[in-house]
Amino acid sequence: MKVAKFGPAFLILAAAAGRLCAGTYAITGATVYTLGPAGKIEDGTVVIRDGKIAAVGRSVAIPADAIRVDAAGKIVTPGLFDPKSRFGIEEVSGVRETRDDAVKGREFTAALDVAPAINPRSVLIPVNRIAGVATAVVAPSVTEGGTIVAGRGAVMTLGSTDHYLLKDPAAMFVALGEAGADLAGGSRAAAVLYLREALEDARDYLAHRPAYDEARRRRYRLDRLDLAAFEPVLKREIPMVVAVERASDIEAVLAIARDFDLSVVVDGGAEAWMVAGDLAKAHVPVILNPLLDLPSSFEALGASLENAARLAKAGVVIAFETGDSHNARNLTQLAGNAAAYGLPYEEALKAITANPAKIYGMAGRTGTLEPGRSGDVVIWSGDPLEVTSAPTQVFIEGREIPMTSRQTLLRDRYLALLRHRGALPPEYTKPEPK
Amino acid sequence: MRRRWRGVWAAVTAGFLAGAGCATAPARSGNGAVPAAGGASAEAAPADSSAVEFPPDPFPSTYAPLPSKTTVIRHAHVYTGAGDEIADGDVLMRDGKIAAVGPHVDAPADAAVVDGKGKFVTPGIIDVHSHLGVYPSPQVDALANGNELTNPDTAQVRAENSVWPQDEGFNTARAGGVTTLEILPGSGNLIGGLSVVLKNVPSRTVQGMKFPGAPYGLKMACGENPKRVYGSRKQFPSTEMGNVAGYRQAWADAQDYDARWKAWEKEKKGAPPKRDLRLETLAGVLAGRIRVQMHCYRCDEMATMLEVAREFHYHIAAFHHAVEAYKLPDLLKASGTCAAMWADWWGFKIEAWDGIVENIPMVDAGGACAMIHSDSEDGIQRLNQEVAKAWAAGRRAGLDIPEARAVEWMTLNPAKALGIDDRTGSLAAGKMADVVLWSADPFSVYAKAEKVFVDGALVYDRDDPARQPESDFVLGGFSGGGGR
Secondary structure: OOOOOOOOOOOOOOHHHHHOOOEEEEEEEEEEOOOOOOOEEEEEEEEOOOEEEEEOOOOOOOOOOOOOEOOOOOOOOOOOOOEEEOOOEEOOOOOOOOOOOOOOOOOOOOEEEEEOOOOOOOOHHHHHHOOOOEEEEEOOOOOOOOOOOEEEEEHHHHHHOOOOEEEOOOOEEEOOOHHHHHHHHOOOOHHHHHHHHHHHHHHHHHHHHHHHHHHOOOOOOHHHHHHHHHHHHHHOOOEEEEEEEHHHHHHHHHHHHHHHHHEEEEEEOHHHHHHHHHHHHHHOOOOEEEOOOOOOOOOOOOOOHHHHHHHHHHHHOOEEOOOOOOHHHHHHHHEEEEEEOOOHHHHHHHHHOHHHHHHOOOOOOOOOOOOOOOOOOOHHHHHHOOOOOOOOEEEEOEOOOOOOHHHHHHHHHHHHHHHHHOOOOHHOOOOOOO | OOOOOOOOHHHHOOOOOOOOOOOOOOOOOOOOOOOOOOOOOOOOOOOOOOOOOOOOOOOOOOOOOOOOEEEEEEEEEEEEOOOOOEEEEEEEEEOEOOOOOEEEOOOOOEEEEEEEEOEEEOOOOOEEEOOOEEOOOOOOOEEEHOOOOOOOOOOOOOOHHOOOOOOOHHHHHHHEEEEEEEEEEOOOOOEEEEEEEEEEEOOOOOOEEEOOOOOOEEEEEHHHHHHHHHOOOOOOOOOOOHHHHHHHHHHHHHHHHHHHHHHHHHHHOOOOOOHHHHHHHHHHOOOOOOEEEEEEHHHHEEEEHHHHHHHOOOOOEEEOOOHHEEEEEEHHHHHOOOEOOOOOOOOOHHHOOOOOOHHHHHHHOOOOEEEEOOOOOOOOHHHHHHHHHHHHHHHOOOOOHHHHHHHHOOOOHHHHHHHHOOOOOOOOOOOOOOOEEEOOOOOOOOOEEEEEEOOOEEEEEOOOOOOOOHHHHOOOOOOOOOOO
């Protein structure tokens, strides 16, 4: 796996989606939420060709070779975009061997990149993509015995097992607040200092690399690779995603962003609504779980079901996270509840599609239904934000995704047992060969 | 992820000690304080054969219904909780009870009238698996009192002695329509201690919330948690077979304790045997006074536990977190044991690896008693959505279960599991007026509980800040407002 090692060379691995059996499809008759400039289109048509969206509109020429998909009475949206997941780096949360999301010890911090650890054949992926999740940021986590810098995450598509990396690195992940304080020795002050020192040293290192290599520069706390990894952050090429909940911690993040001229994203942000104006002014997005309304800690005393609505109203770009990759499929439920608590409907949809794409610099590729964008398209049985709705078909990078997962196989095996006891035990029930 | 593990994972690794209570159960027969099992429950409790005399409840309920007025909800879509629905119906509440339900009911002239047009009514939601109060918000060590991880069998402890009534989670759960809930010890032990059933009303004391006369439950746990907690300390049990040996020895000890008391009671000679609060509790289970609520994920483990129950002549009221219940609805049906499930949790540990969203409808379709549960201070606020999710997945899989029946998964069936279905859980005349008025169909993500009644009293009103209680803890903080 290719990982950026030095300099500004973070890779965008162009998706070769079109190469693989991506047909031409015309989805017709649906209510289409483009979430782009074309807005909502009634009785719309979406044409997918060569892995990309070829056309979207009310009166669109349907190519002769297109497979027509009648979606009358259904809803069509872009594929969902999970802004913070562990896809491919965690199978069973409680089984250590199946996890690659966090690193103990202080050998490496910023230089860690999740990409080489990602398993695109994870069982979690089909479970969630048949529920509409098409793209995800795979993010490292901080852990006890590690540092406040978790490392770098990547954007992956859930539609492919070969060319699945879309952007790597996509962001640097850091924790401040209570978790950061704990990792930094017991105080928020130490955590902020650690981060500031790392950024200062990285800036110094990048400006004097030859001198450092010749041992003519002062020593840094961080290793060469860690310092170099900050380069795209310092150049604003990728954002630094900082996990913080408390309003005052968010202000501390904004100060760091100002001082180092960084592009930052708030992750968590239980009290973000309290500093919504400052976030909007600084153009800092927030990734949050809009369901969290309890004072679960002393840094989340201001938690509110209206967090999302208040932030959006102030002009903050928001995206939703479930905090649980096994059930990333519940992004729609999060958005539905946010809508129930004041977030305008299309803003709620954007918080699980267009906005996360934008936050990670992927807006030109996915997150909206516009010509030229990736063929990440979901046909829903009904309102996608209703918990009773489900995709009838998912397309990722223009390919019709098989609507099966290990869970549908388990279901079907035991449905057979429920309906009629066969001559053989259920273990003999094999799925239809695909 | 961190949050969802309160009960199932993080809690058992945290190692914070619970305040150990002194376990006793009410007198073994005749005082009427605790019926052996809900009258209308599917299963019969074993005959009371215990010789152990129990003193009265040391922590008696002081719950009294809040003031109520005769109220009629008119022209609502009513789900009765017992499988029926009325598209345009009325519900009359009088003296804290359901007085009448039907297409049109006569109400006294002075009754408060609530316009239910375009709205929905269900019984109050019942959650059989909550750790509110014992793992409260804020989640700080000093308040984490749910797992007495000092012995694999702590049947003597009582969740009620750990419940902190100022947990704001009670209020947010009420805003989600939850009127009754069972608070359980955690799952780090084979036998974790007694649960307590609460009416979800604001109170300074846990006694003020205790559901009058509700049977106690004994929390037990299968599988990974107990063997991990004790195995990691090189203590017993460290394997599944160790777990099962642990339960069986506990029941054998309880039988022995019971026999010693019986022998003494016969002769009444010499000093009575020393009271043992742990064995007394277990003997209460064998006598059918205490209901077993057992954390058990896997199909094979549930089957084993049904065998253990058969060996020692007790009944398992419900398997909780029964992620694989869809694999054995036949056995659950035959034993009259309910399954309490999440809609979609899976994969957080091996025993949850086979979770599927069709679990609840498949258990229901298999003829067993199925229900939703939360195990989460967040999930408990939206159990209607969790039911809707599972119901819809069942429909897509071809299980044609009406919504009105799926409503039972959050009302009547949990009431059965708790043995209180003769008093609450459905909108039947004479039952407690535990009622929720929803802004829309509760199967919709946009539906909100507008008014929540407990024993006929309006305990939550989305339109009236005076009916939105807040805990002491959040006073003066930055309350998020807006139903938090």
